Amino acid sequence: MTISEENYIKVIYHLSLVSPKGVNTNAIAGMLETKASSVTDMLKKLSEKDLVSYQKYQGVSLTENGLLSAKMIVRKHRLWEVFLVEKLAFNWDEVHEIAEELEHIKSEALINKLDAFLGFPAFDPHGDPIPNEKGVIQKVNKLLLSEAELNREYFCIGVKDSSSEFLKYLDKQKIALGSTFKVIEKESFDDTLTVEVNSQEKIISNKIANNLYVQ
Amino acid sequence: MTISEENYIKVIYHLSLVSPKGVNTNAIAGMLETKASSVTDMLKKLSEKDLVSYQKYQGVSLTENGLLSAKMIVRKHRLWEVFLVEKLAFNWDEVHEIAEELEHIKSEALINKLDAFLGFPAFDPHGDPIPNEKGVIQKVNKLLLSEAELNREYFCIGVKDSSSEFLKYLDKQKIALGSTFKVIEKESFDDTLTVEVNSQEKIISNKIANNLYVQ
């Protein structure tokens, strides 16, 4: 697989988690910042290679082959992110772009040795699960902070949006994986939350609450 | 720079250490396993970008720009090799190919943090010097084992050929960086050496002796 093919497969994978019955051409184009016509061309090629099943106008989904390939790319991406944060002391908002390149390095031995070196981590710095050598992904119960019950204790276990802007905002607010949350009040007008974060009271907008996973 | 351009620049760099007055088209083609006509095309492009100075039929050399770029690629290659051997427990004969890919990852921050993580190593697993952040390469006195004096103690500090075959042969012979050498006798007919390696007597062919650096 070329780097370009791998990027397509990975995007189709991520999109199919949200729309399992078929991924749209435009959605793929949006994620890859390319044009719909380019996507159509690529879908034909990926279909040729039995990585996706594709019928024109009907959307696309991954084949078994494609699914496993996608998981391996995601595995590499997330392991490299762990390496960058844990070993090289990058901040969690700086690693995505670099991992976007590292995920395409070809060696199987490399990724399995990296996995061992890191101590077989189960989650990446953003709380996303890391597929194992066989592509198995540990399922985790989680909900959005916006769905949390009032006056119950939760832990932050992940972010939905892992853009640099959002992560920097969380840094500023001293919110990190492991932070404790207790929702004190929910404003019914705009769903703004009053939350105790690590025992400190904060006002949290609905947009933020919709991008934090808790447990 | 594209990956392809970087590979050309690096090869021109290595070849220009041997032939400083200008690198041949065919030599480049040989190293990159491509055709001379492809090389000519690329040289025009690299010349456009002021990475090489090139006049047709006259060979090519790196500009100041090109030289610095080349050193940065070599720096990345060798630092990644150190990482693979020191941290991931790869053998020294397994790392070249993987580093060939890793050397093209773009981030400056990455490579400088990797350098720090590794403790600012001066040499790679094959004894080759690692350029620093500014591209400065520490000069080291060394000679080939074939040029060594009789009955003097030397240390192995590097290999000239770092092919997997040669390195595996050295493993089998229990020769590694740091091994001590004392040449006992030189057969004048074919330059075969009788050598004490780590106090053990071995017969070493001229071809081998021509690919081991000692000090």
Added chain:
DNA sequence: ATAAAAATTTAGACAAAACTAAAAATTAAT
């Protein structure tokens, strides 16, 4: 049910990096 809007695909073009075959320049040999 029909028309308008949106999504998707096709057709044709382009840039990058490679190739083959042929032409041109340089170097080596007589």
Added chain:
DNA sequence: ATTAATTTTTAGTTTTGTCTAAATTTTTAT
């Protein structure tokens, strides 16, 4: 100094991945 051999460059294609513009299909709205 010519000729022959070698090296290098040019000319013309090919493949990959992209683009724009136009055509087609599907979806939505009246």
